[in-house]
Amino acid sequence: MKKWLQFLVLITSISATSALLASGGFSDNSKQAMPVVANAKWKTECSGCHMLYHPGLLPERSWNKMMAGLDKHFGENASLDDASRDEIARFLALNSADKQDNRRSNRINQSIAAGATPLRISQTRYFTSKHDEIAASTFKRKSIGSAANCVACHQAAEKGDFSESQIRIPR
Amino acid sequence: MRKAYLFLALFFSQQAVAESASSLLKKYELLAKQESAAFVGFAADKGERFFHAERLHSDGKKVSCATCHTADPRKPGKTRANKVIEAMAISVNPQRFSDEAKVEKWFGRNCKDVLERACTAEEKGDFIAYLLSIK
Numbered sequence: 001m002k003k004w005l006q007f008l009v010l011i012t013s014i015s016a017t018s019a020l021l022a023s024g025g026f027s028d029n030s031k032q033a034m035p036v037v038a039n040a041k042w043k044t045e046c047s048g049c050h051m052l053y054h055p056g057l058l059p060e061r062s063w064n065k066m067m068a069g070l071d072k073h074f075g076e077n078a079s080l081d082d083a084s085r086d087e088i089a090r091f092l093a094l095n096s097a098d099k100q101d102n103r104r105s106n107r108i109n110q111s112i113a114a115g116a117t118p119l120r121i122s123q124t125r126y127f128t129s130k131h132d133e134i135a136a137s138t139f140k141r142k143s144i145g146s147a148a149n150c151v152a153c154h155q156a157a158e159k160g161d162f163s164e165s166q167i168r169i170p171r
Numbered sequence: 172m173r174k175a176y177l178f179l180a181l182f183f184s185q186q187a188v189a190e191s192a193s194s195l196l197k198k199y200e201l202l203a204k205q206e207s208a209a210f211v212g213f214a215a216d217k218g219e220r221f222f223h224a225e226r227l228h229s230d231g232k233k234v235s236c237a238t239c240h241t242a243d244p245r246k247p248g249k250t251r252a253n254k255v256i257e258a259m260a261i262s263v264n265p266q267r268f269s270d271e272a273k274v275e276k277w278f279g280r281n282c283k284d285v286l287e288r289a290c291t292a293e294e295k296g297d298f299i300a301y302l303l304s305i306k
Contacts, residue, residue: 047254048250048254049250049251049252049254050250050252050253050254051254075230075251076251076280076284077279077280077281077283077284078280079279079280080276144253145252145253146252146253148252149252149253149254152253
C-alpha cells in the first residue's frame with residue numbers, strides 16, 4: 001500500500017515537472033536567471049582590470065562598502081571621480097542581489113549571514129558550495145588565475161548567465 | 172592613383188593619431204616647466220628606463236609598469252586579475268593616449284600602485300615619448 005502511494009506521488013511529480021517544462025515554466029528568465037542590466041559608466045569603469053561582475057551577485061550593503069573604498073580595492077587603486085562613483089553605486093544598489101527576484105540572486109543572498117558584508121562573490125557560501133569539487137590548483141591555472149575570474153569557465157558570466165550549458169573549464 | 176589615395180589616407184590617419192599624443196605631450200611640457208626650472212624636454216630613453224624600472228613596493232612585491240604592460244609594449248599585457256590589456260605602443264594600438272581623461276585616470280591609479288606617489292609631468296611625458304618612439 002505504502003509503496004503504491006510513493007509510486008503515485010512520483011508519477012504525479014514527474015508529469016507536473018514535464019508539464020511545467022512544456023509550458024516554458026523554467027525558461028522564464030525573470031525567475032531563473034539574472035536579468036540583463038546595462039549602465040555605460042559601470043561597463044567601462046568596472047571592466048578594465050577584470051570581467052564585469054553582474055550586480056545581482058552581491059547584496060546592496062556589499063556594493064556600498066566596495067564603492068566607498070575603491071582607492072584600496074583588493075590591493076589596487078580603482079578610484080573614480082565622485083560623479084562616476086555615485087552613478088555606479090546607485091546602479092549596483094538598484095540591481096543588487098537583495099533587490100532582485102531571481103533564483104540565483106536569492107540563493108546567493110540567503111547564503112550570506114545577516115551581519116556579514118562580503119566583498120568577494122567567490123567567498124560567499126553559495127559560491128563555495130557550488131565549486132567544492134574544483135581543486136585549488138585548477139583555479140590557479142595560467143588560463144584562469146583565480147576563482148574570481150568566472151568568465152574563464154562560465155562563457156556567459158558577464159551577462160549573469162551561469163547555466164551548466166555555458167561551462168567549459170580551460171586547460 | 173588608388174595607391175596614392177590609400178597612402179594619403181594612411182598618412183593622415185597616422186598623423187591624427189600622433190596629433191592627439193603630441194598635443195597631450197605639449198600640455199605635459201607646460202606642466203613640467205612649471206614643476207621644475209631644470210626641465211629641458213622629454214626623452215624616449217628616459218621613458219624606457221622608467222617603464223622597466225622595478226621598485227620594491229611596501230607590500231613586499233617587486234613591481235614596475237612592465238609588470239602588467241609586459242616588457243615589450245608592442246605586446247598585450249595582463250592585469251593581476253588575469254584580464255588582457257591591449258598593447259601600449261601607439262604604433263600597434265592607435266587608441267592609446269587619445270582620451271585625456273582616461274590617460275590621467277590611469278596615470279593616477281598606476282603611479283600610486285607602482286611608485287606609491289603621483290607621477291610628475293616629466294615622467295608622464297617621457298613615458299608617452301617612449302611609447303610614441305616604438306615602431
